[in-house]
Structures are given as C-alpha cells and as structure tokens.
Amino acid sequence: MNLECDVLIIGGGMAGLVAGTVSAKKGLNTLLLRRGQSATANSSGAIDIIGYMPEVSEPFSSPKEGLSTIAGLYPLHPYSIVGYSDMVDPDRVVDEIAGRVRETVNWLKKNLRKTVSPLKGSFNHNIHPITILGTTKPTCLIQETMYSESLQKDDDSALLFVGFSGHPDFNPSVAAKTYLEDRLSFGEPPRKVGRCILETAPFGKSYNISSIEIARHLDHETSIQDLANQLKRPVEQIGASHVAVPPVLGLKKAVENKLRLEELLGVEVFELLGFPPSVPGLRLQMALESIFRKSGGKMLVGHEAVSYTRAEDRVSGVLVRAPRREIQIDARAYVLATGKFIGGGLNGDENGIREPVFDLMTVTREYHSAEGILPTRFTNRIAISPLGQPVYSCGLTVDPYFRPVGEDGLEWASNLFAAGSILAGYDYSSEKSGLGVAAVSGYSAAKNVLDYIGEVT
Ligand SMILES: Cc1cc2nc3c(=O)[nH]c(=O)nc-3n(C[C@H](O)[C@H](O)[C@H](O)COP(=O)(O)OP(=O)(O)OC[C@H]3O[C@@H](n4cnc5c(N)ncnc54)[C@H](O)[C@@H]3O)c2cc1C
Known part of the structure; x- marks a missing residue:
C-alpha cells in the first residue's frame, strides 16, 4: 500500500505534534506516525524552557536570562541554532532566539487554551510550582x-x-x-x-x-x-x-x-507536579493530539517508520510497519521527531548509539562520533544529579534549518528536518528544558519545512 502527503512527521510527542499542527494549519496535507507512547506523556506536564545553567545551582529567573547565557556559551545548543539562519544579523542572535521562543510559548498557550491542558505562565519569568x-x-x-x-x-x-x-x-x-x-x-x-x-x-x-x-x-x-x-x-x-x-x-x-x-x-x-506515570503528562499528550487533528492533520498510531528510499539529495519515501501491514509513504518533506531513548529515536547498546530509521550520524556531548561507543560510558551513577546524564546530550547535529548533517557537516538530505529530544547538544535533566526544546525546535523545523515547500513549488 502506498500513501502520499505533503509533510510526513515521524514521532508523536511534543516536537512532532507541534511541527505537525503548524504544518496542517497552513493547509499542507500532513500525516503523523506514532509508534508508541512518548516521553511527553510521561513528563510532569509542566513545560520547562530553561531552568538552570548546567552545573549551577541558582535557577534562572526568566527564560530570557537563561537563553542569553545558553546562546553565549553553547553555540550548538538547539536554542542557539534558532538564531543562526543566514538572514539574522550576528548582533541580533540572542533577540532572534528570545523572539522565537516567546512566539512558541504564546503559540502553545493560545492553541491549548480550549483543551484538557490549558496553560498558565509567561515567557517573562519562571514560576516555581x-x-x-x-x-x-x-x-x-x-x-x-x-x-x-x-x-x-x-x-x-x-x-x-x-x-x-x-x-x-x-x-x-x-x-x-x-x-x-x-x-x-x-x-x-x-x-x-x-x-x-x-x-x-x-x-x-x-x-x-x-x-x-x-x-x-x-x-x-x-x-x-x-x-x-x-x-x-x-x-x-x-x-x-x-x-x-x-x-x-x-x-x-x-x-x-x-x-x-x-x-x-x-x-x-x-x-x-509528579513523576511518571503522569496524569498531567497524559493530558498534555491528549491536548496536543486534539489540536493536531482539529487542524486537519491525520495520525497513524502504532505505525513505525523502519527505513527509507532516496532520490538524489532527497528522501523520496519512508517504509512504515504496523502489526498487520507495511506502507510506503512518500512526502515532499519529512520531520524526524522520534525522541531519545524513551521514545525510541535513539538506540543505545553494545554497538553504540544509533538512529535507527535513517542511520544518521550521532554524536556525543563532546561532538565526537557516538557510533561504537557504549552508552554506559556516558552515565553518572547518581540518577538525578545537577551534573545531569551526559548520555542525554547525545543525538543528531543539525544545520541552521534543523536538517541533520553528515560527517562532512553538510545536510544529509535537503527535505529531512529533525526536532525534539533526538537533537544533540543539551541535557534536559540538568537544564530543565525538555518540553521547551521539543516545542521550539518542532515549531522552528515546521517553519523551515514551510519555506522549503514554498521554494520547491
Ligand atoms: C520522566 C520524565 C519526566 C519529564 N519531565 C519533564 C518536565 O516536567 N518538563 C519538561 O519540560 N520536560 C520533561 N521531561 C522531558 C520531556 O518529556 C522530553 O524532553 C520531551 O517530551 C521530548 O519530546 P519529543 O517530542 O522530542 O519526544 P517524545 O515525547 O519521546 O516523542 C517521541 C515520539 O516518537 C515516536 N517514535 C519513535 N520512533 C518512532 C518510529 N520509528 N516511527 C514512528 N514513531 C516513532 C514515539 O512513539 C513517540 O511518540 C521529562 C522526561 C521524562 C522521561
């Protein structure tokens, strides 16, 4: 069986559902695959933007304060990437990042208002529930x-x-x-x-x-x-x-x-605020799914992307498996938002840390190849520590348009974008930035998809 769509979103957590909703609201035929449950549904349901500087115990008073620090110190952090499109004046990078994050925060508040998960809070200051x-x-x-x-x-x-x-x-x-x-x-x-x-x-x-x-x-x-x-x-x-x-x-x-x-x-x-299994996390997941569907997006639950086909510099299709069928889905653009180890976007075993759908290059916290490296080399013995877990910083590196890059530093495919916790360069557990990075990168990847589709048609 073959399906066609404009945008195929692979992954149904915060990143995939935000990207999918932005794309569907623009009238693009958007299909989303979700193989199983997400880290989003297991989260406390509170959306952290940035709480701490890694290894510092004093929290940031506002996302803006945190974002300027992150942009200055971590140029490859997913938030920093938002500021690097070639249209941005180098002196305005921090403003660009803050502007995009503020826009995402306001977008979430507006779109989730009438769901089972309406939100309180603002970009101007952090709150302390x-x-x-x-x-x-x-x-x-x-x-x-x-x-x-x-x-x-x-x-x-x-x-x-x-x-x-x-x-x-x-x-x-x-x-x-x-x-x-x-x-x-x-x-x-x-x-x-x-x-x-x-x-x-x-x-x-x-x-x-x-x-x-x-x-x-x-x-x-x-x-x-x-x-x-x-x-x-x-x-x-x-x-x-x-x-x-x-x-x-x-x-x-x-x-x-x-x-x-x-x-x-x-x-x-x-x-x-509680721990998993989390009722507010489930409410957030249900709310995001409902806005995606209301925007016209279609979702295939229990469907797993397993491999791909390629034509020149583009991904031409993705092979999808469900318990009783296999489907080939061809799209004009793809967003990979499969999460990290919980979602299944990255596999970690004796063969190293791998991205299983496209076999994309994965890197460690130090931006060395994560291929062949045992994940246990990147874990602390203390599970919840201000030092975090270096294994969470492993993942994909992307260009300024959120397209995964290969070993040569160039985009791996012109129409493949990535968002959410599959990205390298940050540790949500020590920074308190998990759902924020997922939402902002999902929103940004979708904007880049819209530009890409606009350019090729
Ligand atoms: C216990 C816990 C508590 C947390 N608490 C907070 C919190 O309080 N605040 C906060 O901001 N962050 C929190 N986080 C972090 C936050 O939940 C994650 O950073 C965020 O949810 C990641 O979103 P995502 O969309 O990138 O990935 P996920 O939410 O993991 O979604 C990935 C999706 O991809 C799907 N998928 C994977 N592989 C495939 C495939 N091959 N084909 C099809 N679908 C596939 C999965 O089924 C899933 O639907 C917490 C995380 C955990 C684990």
Missing part, C-alpha cells in the same frame, strides 16, 4: 490545575497537603515537612502547613491505587462532592486557604474539578 516531594522547581508553563496565584504571596496563607489512602505515589507528611522547612528558610509564606489523608476506592479498589485510577474516578460527577465532604473538616481544622493534591484531578475534567472543589470548599485548590 511545588512537586510531590515538597520541593519547588523553575519552569515556564504549567497546566491551569497546577497554578496558585496567591499561595506564596499572601502573608496569611495556610496550605493543606492532601493524600489518598492506598495511593503509594504521594506521601503528604514528607511533602508538608520539606515544603514548610523550605519556606521558613526563605522567611516567606505560607507559614502554616498541614496534611491529611482521604479515603477513596476508585472502582472498588482501596489499595495500591495508581494516579490514573484516581483521575478516572474523579472524572465522575459524584466523586468530587465526596472529596469535598471529606475535606471540609481538615480544611477548617488548620484554617487552610489553599489545598494541594497530587496530580490526579482528572484526565478529562481536571479544570472543572478544580473549580468545583474550590466552589465547594471556598479555598484555592491546585495539583502538585
């Missing part, structure tokens, strides 16, 4: 359900951490203790913090309950009333002005549930 550990982290955009306007500003705010019996993912006592110590050390509100545990048995199950089970349970109308009934007493006991719940407020009705709880209790309610 609370995690399920009771720590805070710098990020740019969070889902509305995670946002509290007044908690850390109102001098008399009092916060109640709420856990669920039988839900092992969140311990409200630990979170309350860590958070209070942190606030006291800064001398900032809230100065009063409490915790409580509620009983819930989603679908009759009362132990080993997952976040997703609670979220599905809370999507039912009566569950929120029950939660409010249980919460009334602990809220009154500590005089809480704010209630923090783990990220479980619903898969489809989280915003509605937050507002309903606030109305029933007369306090501000918000979700904490």
